[in-house]
Amino acid sequence: MTSVETALSKLPADIVVRDQDIVSKYTTDFRHLYAGRSMAVLRPRTVAEVQLAVRTLAAHGVPVVPQGGNTSYCTAATPNRDGSEIVISLERLNKVRELDIGNLSMTVDAGCVLSDLQDAALDNDLMLPLSLGSEQSCQIGGNLSTNAGGIAVVKHGMARELVLGLEVVLPDGSLFSDLNPLRKNNSGYDMKQLFIGGEGTLGIITGASLKLVRKPRAVVTAFLAIREISVLSTLLDRAQRFTGDAVTSFEYMSNSSLDLLLSKRPNLRRPLEEASDHYVLLEAATSSHLLDLRGAAEILLEEAMSDGLVIDGAVAANEEHRSHFWHLRENIPEGEVLNGGSVKHDVSVRTSRLAAFIVDASDIVRSCCSEAILSVYGHVGDGNVHFNVVPPHTAQTHEFKEHFERTVSPLIYNLAAQMGGSFSAEYGIGRSKLGLLSEYGDPGKIALMRKLKTALDPNGIMNPGKVIPVA
Numbered sequence: 001m002t003s004v005e006t007a008l009s010k011l012p013a014d015i016v017v018r019d020q021d022i023v024s025k026y027t028t029d030f031r032h033l034y035a036g037r038s039m040a041v042l043r044p045r046t047v048a049e050v051q052l053a054v055r056t057l058a059a060h061g062v063p064v065v066p067q068g069g070n071t072s073y074c075t076a077a078t079p080n081r082d083g084s085e086i087v088i089s090l091e092r093l094n095k096v097r098e099l100d101i102g103n104l105s106m107t108v109d110a111g112c113v114l115s116d117l118q119d120a121a122l123d124n125d126l127m128l129p130l131s132l133g134s135e136q137s138c139q140i141g142g143n144l145s146t147n148a149g150g151i152a153v154v155k156h157g158m159a160r161e162l163v164l165g166l167e168v169v170l171p172d173g174s175l176f177s178d179l180n181p182l183r184k185n186n187s188g189y190d191m192k193q194l195f196i197g198g199e200g201t202l203g204i205i206t207g208a209s210l211k212l213v214r215k216p217r218a219v220v221t222a223f224l225a226i227r228e229i230s231v232l233s234t235l236l237d238r239a240q241r242f243t244g245d246a247v248t249s250f251e252y253m254s255n256s257s258l259d260l261l262l263s264k265r266p267n268l269r270r271p272l273e274e275a276s277d278h279y280v281l282l283e284a285a286t287s288s289h290l291l292d293l294r295g296a297a298e299i300l301l302e303e304a305m306s307d308g309l310v311i312d313g314a315v316a317a318n319e320e321h322r323s324h325f326w327h328l329r330e331n332i333p334e335g336e337v338l339n340g341g342s343v344k345h346d347v348s349v350r351t352s353r354l355a356a357f358i359v360d361a362s363d364i365v366r367s368c369c370s371e372a373i374l375s376v377y378g379h380v381g382d383g384n385v386h387f388n389v390v391p392p393h394t395a396q397t398h399e400f401k402e403h404f405e406r407t408v409s410p411l412i413y414n415l416a417a418q419m420g421g422s423f424s425a426e427y428g429i430g431r432s433k434l435g436l437l438s439e440y441g442d443p444g445k446i447a448l449m450r451k452l453k454t455a456l457d458p459n460g461i462m463n464p465g466k467v468i469p470v471a
C-alpha cells in the first residue's frame with residue numbers, strides 16, 4: 001500500500017470519496033485552466049473529523065489541499081497533477097452556529113455558502129456586507145482564506161475587516177480556536193490575521209465569527225455615462241460628500257466591456273440613451289429612515305451633468321431598474337467568456353492614480369497589439385480595476401492569450417508597479433501568480449512568509465506549491 005492509501009484506510013469510509021467522476025470536479029478549477037489529480041476527496045462533517053483527517057494525512061506525509069467553493073481565479077484550490085495530494089472539501093461544515101443580533105455578529109462553519117449567510121443575516125434584519133460575483137457557490141472559509149474583495153469594499157473593506165474571530169485546524173491536526181466575537185480584545189498577537197489571505201497554506205479554517213451591519217432602509221442606485229475616465233475620482237469624492245459617505249459600491253464599466261456582453265445577449269438593453277466610452281454604477285445605502293439618499297443622488301446627478309462630469313444618467317426608480325443595472329455589471333465576465341475569454345490583470349493602484357493607470361495601460365495595449373479588444377471594468381471605488389484583454393475575433397484564442405501574457409502583460413504589471421500598485425488586488429496568488437510575486441513582491445516579506453510557513457507547517461503539507469515562491 002502507498003502512504004496515501006494507508007492514510008485513507010484509517011479514515012471513516014463515509015467521509016472518503018474515491019469515485020473519480022466525482023473527484024475530478026474537485027481537482028479541476030472552474031475555468032478549466034488546470035486539471036490536477038487526487039486519489040480521493042475528503043468531505044468531513046465536523047471540526048473533529050477535519051482534525052482527524054489532517055492528523056492522519058500528516059502522519060503519513062500526505063499533503064492536503066483545502067477547498068471551499070473552488071471558484072479561485074488563480075488555481076489556488078486544486079491539487080497538483082501527480083496525484084499525491086488529497087483535497088479536503090469543507091462543504092459539509094455548513095451550519096450557522098450562532099447569530100447574536102445585539103452584538104451584530106454571526107459565528108458560522110467555514111463551509112457555509114456566502115449567499116446563504118447573506119440570507120441568514122437578512123432574515124434577522126441585518127446584513128453581511130460581503131458580496132462578489134461567485135457568492136452563490138463560494139464559501140466563507142474560501143472568502144477569508146483569499147481575503148476576498150467584491151463590490152462593497154468602498155464602504156465595508158475587504159473580508160479581513162469583517163472578521164472578529166477564527167477557528168483553524170493547524171497542519172499537525174491541533175486546533176487554534178479564537179471565535180469570541182469581541183470588538184475589543186488586545187490579548188497578545190492577533191493570530192487569526194495569519195490565516196486570512198493565507199490561501200490554505202497555514203491551516204484549514206473551520207469556523208469564523210463575522211461582523212454584521214444593520215440592514216439598509218434606503219438604497220439608491222444610479223447608472224452614469226461619464227464624460228471621460230479622468231472624472232472618476234472627482235465623481236466618487238462628490239458622491240461621498242453628497243451622501244454623507246454612504247457610497248457602498250462604485251463600479252466602472254468600459255463601453256467595450258458592455259459591447260462584448262450585449263453582442264451576445266441581444267435581449268439585454270443599455271439603460272441610457274446617450275452613449276459614452278465609460279460608465280459608472282453607483283450605489284449608496286443607509287440604515288436610517290430619516291435620510292433622503294434619493295434626493296442626494298438626484299442633486300448629485302443634476303450638478304454632475306451641469307458641470308459636464310456626467311453626460312447622461314439614471315437613478316433606479318424601482319427594484320427592477322436596480323437589478324437591470326446590476327445584471328449588466330455582474331455579467332461582464334460572462335460577456336468575455338462568450339467572446340473567447342480574456343487575459344486578466346487584477347490590478348490596484350491608489351484611487352487618485354486609477355484613471356491615469358487605465359489611460360496608460362490602454363495605450364500600451366494599443367501600441368503593442370492594436371487589434372486586441374480591451375475589457376476594462378471593476379471596483380474602482382477602492383482602486384481595483386480588472387484590466388482584461390479579449391482576443392480579436394480573427395485570432396486563434398489560445399495562441400493570442402499565450403503570446404499576450406508573455407509579451408504585453410509584463411508591461412502592464414510594470415506600469416502598475418511604477419505607480420505603486422499591486423499585481424493582485426483581490427484574487428490572491430495561488431499557483432498562477434507565484435512568478436509575479438517573485439518579481440514584484442518585497443524580498444523581505446517573502447523571506448518572512450517562508451519563515452512563518454516553516455514554523456507552522458515544517459513538513460510542508462498544507463496546500464504546497466501555492467502562495468510561497470520556491471526559494
Ligand SMILES: Cc1cc2nc3c(=O)[nH]c(=O)nc-3n(C[C@H](O)[C@H](O)[C@H](O)COP(=O)(O)OP(=O)(O)OC[C@H]3O[C@@H](n4cnc5c(N)ncnc54)[C@H](O)[C@@H]3O)c2cc1C
Nearest residue numbers: 068069070071072076133139141142143145149199200205
Ligand atoms: C464569477 C466570479 C466572480 C468573482 N468575483 C470576485 C470578486 O469580486 N472579488 C474577489 O475577491 N474574488 C472574486 N472571485 C474569486 C473567488 O470567488 C474568490 O477568491 C472566493 O473568495 C473564493 O472562495 P471559494 O470558497 O470558492 O474558495 P476556493 O476557490 O475553494 O479556494 C480559494 C483558496 O482558499 C483556500 N481555502 C478554501 N477554503 C478554505 C478553508 N476553509 N480553510 C483554508 N483554506 C481554504 C483554498 O485552498 C484556496 O487556496 C470571483 C470568482 C468568480 C468565479
